[in-house]
């Protein structure tokens with residue numbers, strides 16, 4: 001048993017120990033490898049990090065990441081009197097907008113903002129650089145107008161659709177978003193319960209804070225209700241990627257979507273600023289680097305060769321079209337395999353040419369490359385330059401969706417289904433599973449009403465004749481010579 005006062009001595013970069021759920025770990029060698037940066041660990045050096053650790057790591061993470069000899073033993077509970085245990089700050093407000101007053105998805109955003117910690121709000125709401133893509137996502141849906149038809153019998157409406165290999169009650173799914181436990185103690189379980197209750201697909205993030213096993217178990221018993229798919233980040237270590245694929249397969253996940261827009265993590269300044277503030281608070285200001293020609297030269301050289309400098313995040317920056325082959329092979333079923341984060345007609349065409357059957361158009365909620373197009377613009381580009389993709393592949397879209405009318409517009413233009421990320425994170429943060437269920441119910445009601453008002457009773461009757469895209473058309477590459485796979489590779 002280790003004494004709290006002894007553990008407290010190990011609070012530096014040279015020797016850093018943390019307590020998690022009564023167990024003591026030496027994380028010194030892991031500091032630089034930590035995907036969330038070293039400063040957050042250093043903040044808890046020599047202290048109890050349980051409250052910080054639990055919401056953002058699935059069970060077993062530390063055991064998996066650290067060699068067994070870094071588990072130093074148990075904390076002596078008798079000794080705790082002297083240990084400086086860092087509690088998370090009481091930043092969260094206690095009031096929110098009551099569920100009854102959440103009438104549209106934007107209400108959940110306001111409700112969540114009122115209850116989330118600064119850290120959680122920052123992580124969920126942030127987007128990259130000037131937020132151009134983030135804003136475009138929302139604005140572009142508004143630039144499409146409907147061409148509603150009248151005098152039709154719209155009494156009965158069919159909103160069901162086969163989506164992500166699943167007979168879904170609605171043409172929408174829960175998009176993968178990491179760290180749901182930052183928003184609610186049950187985290188992603190709120191999402192799996194909601195997906196199951198409403199029989200829609202849930203694409204689980206590869207960086208989820210609840211294990212795939214627990215999510216799969218939560219869906220059991222709800223026979224045929226909802227389905228789980230896995231979003232895959234290809235990690236630098238191939239073995240980690242393979243392990244995720246094997247686990248998902250064994251647990252009966254029905255589809256695999258490889259995220260391809262994240263060779264590095266985008267520059268989200270709100271997140272970076274939050275981390276810098278935390279580091280400043282605990283470690284004080286860092287001395288400025290010496291400004292000499294030699295020093296600058298060295299740091300430039302380092303930044304172009306040193307992986308840690310160049311690559312933001314733990315993801316593979318070498319993933320290319322050829323490397324996809326082993327991932328497809330490991331998954332073993334092309335019908336349920338897809339790519340997430342396609343943003344041009346060329347790449348959609350290339351994917352289709354390589355036999356990929358599912359293409360998910362997305363700019364990652366504006367969190368990756370700023371000024372990347374909205375999924376809606378990519379969809380319009382595909383319509384112009386390689387419309388056959390819409391026939392040969394299941395095309396999914398996401399980004400900035402806040403209304404069922406946005407979903408209908410996407411479907412009219414050839415998308416098979418539409419994902420929502422932040423709206424569900426906000427719903428679970430404000431009201432847990434009940435919030436997620438209410439958010440889906442709102443979308444379902446809006447969908448039914450809007451289809452009737454548009455004069456359509458079945459999703460299969462939606463088509464381009466029902467929308468006016470003129471406002472966006474001037475910004476979309478016009479139809480031209482057919483795309484060639486080899487040209488596309490350039």
Ligand SMILES: Cc1cc2nc3c(=O)[nH]c(=O)nc-3n(C[C@H](O)[C@H](O)[C@H](O)COP(=O)(O)O)c2cc1C
Pocket residue numbers: 123124125137175176177178205206207208231259340362363364365366367398399400401419420421422423425
């Ligand atoms: C907080 C947050 C975490 C996310 N985590 C992931 C992730 O782990 N994997 C992934 O492929 N996309 C991730 N995304 C992107 C979403 O899958 C989706 O593309 C995006 O949220 C859609 O935009 P919306 O939030 O406006 O609906 C994340 C988005 C947010 C907001």
